[in-house]
Amino acid sequence: xxxxxxxxxxxxDRAAAAQLLDCLPDEVGYCPRCQGLTHRYGHGAQxxxxxxxxxxxxxxx
Numbered sequence: 001x002x003x004x005x006x007x008x009x010x011x012x013d014r015a016a017a018a019q020l021l022d023c024l025p026d027e028v029g030y031c032p033r034c035q036g037l038t039h040r041y042g043h044g045a046q047x048x049x050x051x052x053x054x055x056x057x058x059x060x061x
Contacts, residue, residue: 004058005050007036 008017010030014037018025021039029040031049038049046053 004054007031007034007049007051008038010035010037012037 008020014025014028017028017037021028021037023039023042023044027039027042027045028037030036031038031040031047031052033048033052036049036051038047039045040047048056
């Protein structure tokens with residue numbers, strides 16, 4: 001069973017978040033839906049975080 005992506009708390013250090021997101025600290029920004037951190041800017045950016053994308057793609061309960 002695959003683990004669903006978790007939201008990165010906005011209080012997380014930018015350098016630590018960048019390591020988790022595999023991007024530069026300057027490319028980290030806030031998800032407009034949950035305000036968690038995501039790879040928001042630069043090449044390969046995803047404006048919506050992985051947790052919100054997974055929740056959107058999940059079948060309704």
